[in-house]
Amino acid sequence: xxxxxxxxxxxxxxxxxxxxxxAAPALAQGSSRxxxxxxxxxxxxxxxxxxxxxxxxxxxxxxxxxxxGMDAKLxxxxxxxxxxxxxxxxxxxxxKLRSGLKFHDGEPVLAKDCVASIKRWSQRDQMGLSIRxxxxxxxxxxxxxxxxxxxxxxxxxxxxxxxxxTPCCFVMPERLANTDPFTQVTEYVGSGPMKFVRxxxxxxxxxxxxxxxxxxxxxxxxxxxxxGKVVNFDRIxxxxxxxxxxxxxxxxxxEVDWWxxxxxxxxxxxxxxxxxxxxxxxxxxxxxAFRLNHLHPPFNDVRVRRAVQMVLNQEDYMRAVVGSxxxxxxxxxxxxxxxxxxxxxxGGDILKGxxxxxxxxxxxxxxxxxxxxxxxxxxxxxxxLKAMGEITADLLKRLGMNLxxxxxxWGTVGQRRASKxxxxxxxxxxxxxxxxxxxxxxxxxxxxxRTGGEKxxxxxxxxxEIEKHISSWYDADTIDEEKKILxxxxxxxxxxxxxxxxxxxxxxxxWRDDLTNVSNGPLPxxxxxxxx
Amino acid sequence: MLGYILRRVLxxxxxxxxxxxxxxxxxxxxxxxxxxxxxxxxxxxADVEKIREKLGLDRPFLVRFTEWSGQVLRGDLGxxxxxxxxxxxxxxxxxxxxxxxxxxxxxxxxxxxxPIGVLAAWKAGGWLDRSIMGFAVLGFSVPVFVVGYLLAYxxxxxxxxLPVQGYRPISRGFWPWLEHxxxxxxxxxxxxxxxxxxxxxxxxxxxxxxxxxxTGRAKGLGDGSILFLHxxxxxxxxxxxxxxxxxxxxxxxxxxxxxxxxxxxxGRLTIDAIVRRDYPLIQGIVLVFSFVYVLVNLVxxxxxxxxxxxxxY
Numbered sequence: 114x115x116x117x118x119x120x121x122x123x124x125x126x127x128x129x130x131x132x133x134x135x136a137a138p139a140l141a142q143g144s145s146r147x148x149x150x151x152x153x154x155x156x157x158x159x160x161x162x163x164x165x166x167x168x169x170x171x172x173x174x175x176x177x178x179x180x181x182g183m184d185a186k187l188x189x190x191x192x193x194x195x196x197x198x199x200x201x202x203x204x205x206x207x208x209k210l211r212s213g214l215k216f217h218d219g220e221p222v223l224a225k226d227c228v229a230s231i232k233r234w235s236q237r238d239q240m241g242l243s244i245r246x247x248x249x250x251x252x253x254x255x256x257x258x259x260x261x262x263x264x265x266x267x268x269x270x271x272x273x274x275x276x277x278x279t280p281c282c283f284v285m286p287e288r289l290a291n292t293d294p295f296t297q298v299t300e301y302v303g304s305g306p307m308k309f310v311r312x313x314x315x316x317x318x319x320x321x322x323x324x325x326x327x328x329x330x331x332x333x334x335x336x337x338x339x340x341g342k343v344v345n346f347d348r349i350x351x352x353x354x355x356x357x358x359x360x361x362x363x364x365x366x367x368e369v370d371w372w373x374x375x376x377x378x379x380x381x382x383x384x385x386x387x388x389x390x391x392x393x394x395x396x397x398x399x400x401x402a403f404r405l406n407h408l409h410p411p412f413n414d415v416r417v418r419r420a421v422q423m424v425l426n427q428e429d430y431m432r433a434v435v436g437s438x439x440x441x442x443x444x445x446x447x448x449x450x451x452x453x454x455x456x457x458x459x460g461g462d463i464l465k466g467x468x469x470x471x472x473x474x475x476x477x478x479x480x481x482x483x484x485x486x487x488x489x490x491x492x493x494x495x496x497x498l499k500a501m502g503e504i505t506a507d508l509l510k511r512l513g514m515n516l517x518x519x520x521x522x523w524g525t526v527g528q529r530r531a532s533k534x535x536x537x538x539x540x541x542x543x544x545x546x547x548x549x550x551x552x553x554x555x556x557x558x559x560x561x562x563r564t565g566g567e568k569x570x571x572x573x574x575x576x577x578e579i580e581k582h583i584s585s586w587y588d589a590d591t592i593d594e595e596k597k598i599l600x601x602x603x604x605x606x607x608x609x610x611x612x613x614x615x616x617x618x619x620x621x622x623x624w625r626d627d628l629t630n631v632s633n634g635p636l637p638x639x640x641x642x643x644x645x
Numbered sequence: 646m647l648g649y650i651l652r653r654v655l656x657x658x659x660x661x662x663x664x665x666x667x668x669x670x671x672x673x674x675x676x677x678x679x680x681x682x683x684x685x686x687x688x689x690x691a692d693v694e695k696i697r698e699k700l701g702l703d704r705p706f707l708v709r710f711t712e713w714s715g716q717v718l719r720g721d722l723g724x725x726x727x728x729x730x731x732x733x734x735x736x737x738x739x740x741x742x743x744x745x746x747x748x749x750x751x752x753x754x755x756x757x758x759x760p761i762g763v764l765a766a767w768k769a770g771g772w773l774d775r776s777i778m779g780f781a782v783l784g785f786s787v788p789v790f791v792v793g794y795l796l797a798y799x800x801x802x803x804x805x806x807l808p809v810q811g812y813r814p815i816s817r818g819f820w821p822w823l824e825h826x827x828x829x830x831x832x833x834x835x836x837x838x839x840x841x842x843x844x845x846x847x848x849x850x851x852x853x854x855x856x857x858x859x860t861g862r863a864k865g866l867g868d869g870s871i872l873f874l875h876x877x878x879x880x881x882x883x884x885x886x887x888x889x890x891x892x893x894x895x896x897x898x899x900x901x902x903x904x905x906x907x908x909x910x911x912g913r914l915t916i917d918a919i920v921r922r923d924y925p926l927i928q929g930i931v932l933v934f935s936f937v938y939v940l941v942n943l944v945x946x947x948x949x950x951x952x953x954x955x956x957x958y
Contacts, residue, residue: 155917157727158683163696164727165685237692279687295695297729315738316728317917318909354810354907355916362797362809363907494920524922527681531690546686560687571690 145644146347148628149369150637151360155353156320159309162237163297165279167549171636172351174338175322176217177283177303180208180227181275182338185634187453187554189275190339192331193222193284193304203266204249210257213329216286217308224253229290231261231274234282236294240273240557241282243587269557269587277338277551277635278558306330306342306640307349320351335640337632342640349639364389364623370644371624373637376496377436383623393440394622395635397450397550401430401501401615402561405543407574409535411487411514412542416480418610420473422463424512431616433500445617448562448606450550455596460604464614474513486517488536490529490544494522501545501615517542530571544571550617551635556583556599562606574611646950650943657939664935665717665928669710672924678702679726679922700726713928722932723925725918732929735914742812743910745822746902747895749830754837755888761838762845762884763872769850777842784839789898793832793905800828810907825908833902837891844887848880855879881952889945896934 152171158164161173182192191197195211214222228251235241250262261270274282284290289298301309307322314320330341352369354360361379363369365386374394375383383389403425405412412418431442445451446461487509491502502518509516517536521529526544534540552558563583566575579602586598624631627645632638680697681688688696697703716723722732765777801809807828813821852858853876861871900912911930918926950956 157917157921157923158729164683165687167685169685237688239689279685293699295692295699299729314728315909316725316730316735317913318739318907352811352907355913356904356907358794359797359810359905359907362802363811366801366805366809368809368811521676522920524677524679524682524920527693528676528678531678531681531693548686552687558687560689568689568691 148346148349148371148639148642148644150349150351150639151354151363151369151372152351152637153374155317155355156314156351157316158297159301159314159320160297161283162233162280162294165237167279167636170277170279170281172309172320172322173281173283173303174305174636175307175344175349175639176301176305176309177285178214178222178305178342179275179282179338180284181271182340183275183277184336184339189271190333190336192275192339193227197271199270203268204263206261206263206270207254208259208261211331212257214304215327215329216304217302217325217327218286219327220286221256222284222304223256223287224259225256226287226290227284228253228259229287230284231282233285233290233292233294234280237280238273238282239560239563240269240276243267244270244273267587268590272555272557275338276557278549279552304328306344318353320353322349322351323347330640335638337634337638338636344640345643346639364625367625369625370628371622371631371637371642373622374620375623377438377441377621380438380621380623388626389623390626390631391621391623392631393633394620394637395550396452396619396633397554397635398617398619399497399547399549400445400448400450400553400617401434401497402546402548403501403505403543403613403615404530404546404561404572405610405612406536406541406572408533408572409540409542411480411482411485414480415608415610416476417482418613419463420476420480420482420512421509422607422610422613423473423476424468424470424508425464425613425615426468426508427464427614427616429504429508430501431618433504434497434616435618441620442616442618445614446607447603448553448559448611448614449555449599449603450553451617453550453554454592455555455599457596457600457603459600460607463607470511477513482514484515486515486536487542488517488519488540490519490521490526490541492523492526492545493520497547497618498523498526498545504615505543505545533573545615549635555595556586556602561612562602564606564609564611572612574609576605576609576611579605579609579611646947650947653943653946657936660939661932661935665714665932666710668928668931669713670706672922672927673706673709675922677922679924682921683727713925717932722929725926726923727921727926732925735926736911736929736933739909739911739914741814742908743899743903743912745812745815745826746829746833746899746908746910747892749823749826750834750837750895751888751892753830754834754841754891757834758838758841759845759877759884762842763849763877765842765846766849766853767868767872769846774846778846781839781843784835784842787835789832789836789901790905792835793829793902796828796832797906812908812910825906829902829906829908832905833895833898836898837894840891840894841884841887845880845884848883849876852876852880878952882949885945885948885952889941892941893938896938 152168154168156168156172161169178193180193181189184190193210194208196209198207235245244267247264249264253259286302289300292298306325306328308325310321310323324347330343333340335341357376360372364372383391405418407413427444435441446458446464449456489505492498506516506518529541530544532540536542548561560570563569564574564576564579566573582598582602586595589595589598629643630641632641680693684693684696724731725735761777765774768774797809800807807824812825815822861875903910903912915930
């Protein structure tokens, strides 16, 4: 190849590029009909039953509709369902679908689709599993009606079908819903207000949704997950930005419209920008957790667990997590979400007031703690968990406990916490996590308070009495009865030290001021917001 | 020459086999569990176990490696555990942004670094040389992400000349494509410019002290002619070597640059795959990167013979 050939080649390439520039399609960027949204994390998979991450649920709400939807008072309201009827003995539930429901492929939504979807969901959801345990029959009566026959009443049926905690009961076409719940679906056809644009999906970069013209919203005004889901955009783009500084700059520059979870460090910068609005994202927030392993020493002894509980200072944890912004946190002597109807602090006094290290050390000595190292799994790639881990390291040292601090990533914590081995043999002593407030409003999604031993969540707490009370809550008919039961559950859980709440904290969301009607809730609602 | 190329391509095969085995083994012994990540925070331990079984993660190492090797030999890099998409499709989606970033960075670096390296050698010891070498030290010292944030702050947020983030395919127009690459390329290219400029200066200094350069000056050749026609050509073999080695630097730097500028390239895909323990995807990406690197080395070797007629294969 000689010099002339090279020069000709460069010229030809330049010409080609220039031509491609002329032929470029007009970009939709900046259009009032396109919403650019930065979600909390990457949408790496898109099957809300197979993968139960919150980000998957949040995207799924656009594509798949639900039979019931929760309103802001946490009351399930009819969504796909037109009417329901429960027999006088409480054993047979009959549901009738509203008319006009269609899937994105043009097929009508039929009762058999709902039946198949419920069957798939109920194999993965704790509440679904509870209903399956008493199920006699779940079948379609005709195209628009199906029934669920039980062997004993289940008063929380509508709550189960409309809950916001993952996995939610999304309705898919029967052919998709017949997929094994532990295998991912490969088609993304729903009956929600937006269609998933599979061809535009670049996991880790972009997920796009286009308006489904065949969607018929309910007549009622939208409120959280209930009412008429009227989306004011032709296209919603989820732009994945792993770097908060980049997302902040993109929002300030008007390259994106809405950022789901700006970190608190960047809030002052965003607030200084007149074109940006900032508000609390989810009023139900999160509950930080100090999760203990009940199977092995030292935390298999309730006295050791209580010693930690006596000295744990929630303010230390919350300041480490959210910084100096006092609007973002509050102490929580409870396992339930503050501000929700069933919230109770009964038995939570041990988490209040001055921390008593002397009494805690005495309790440790009584328990015969002999310096066995406590293996703390601390995910360094999750800022909140890293912050809590550092506070715990200091706390346990001050308490006189030996520490085996395992600084690792969330993927490794996820693997290792499943190990029931002793801490020195690949197991663990404690790890930090958080629970969404929406899940902790009642026992429905609050898996962390369950104490079914080997069947319980990681840490495997075992306390049949607490389990008995939780089971009785499912049968409770009145709110007063429910409150009474959960007060007992809270007290017993504090005494058993099932886990230790490290505080209640909130997060912000931020959006451009030309976007109106942005509301808050456990997940970002795309019905309502409008661009000027 | 053709025989040489063929031999080199054949040598690539055992290299790729070794890379494949190494990466597979490394991932096998590394901690972490994709099933736990897929299942989500609310999943029970039993659910995590069932997903692990469905993904085949409970099978022995040899079974999994044999199956994967067989797939790779058939040109199938497998399926991402998370997205359910073929690894080849995921990589294909991301090649253009990364390739664009690397090509623009490479062009930018060579166009800037070689002339300033030559100038530094020509004015060795003078203020120009010191300034250029000072700039090179800066280029080596400042991390890519710091440069990236500074550039984004000044040129995107303050001056509003260029976008903060993202990528536009070249099919959407040359300028949209280029404007999204200018800041990332400068950020990524700074260290590369520093490296090439220093090597250019060093090799040029050596060449400029040769007898034939003195002869050239004696017969009245101008500085430009001596520097760029005679000296640079003879100094170019080490420079090309560094440019080739630098491609590895670019691949590493692309991971950070793509995150800072939210470019949907292979670098970010790699990070996402590692964080989630998406084994087939990690293996596929590493194989592709290794192949690219082997290919770049081959091209560099071929350029040697084009630049220096004494080198024959």
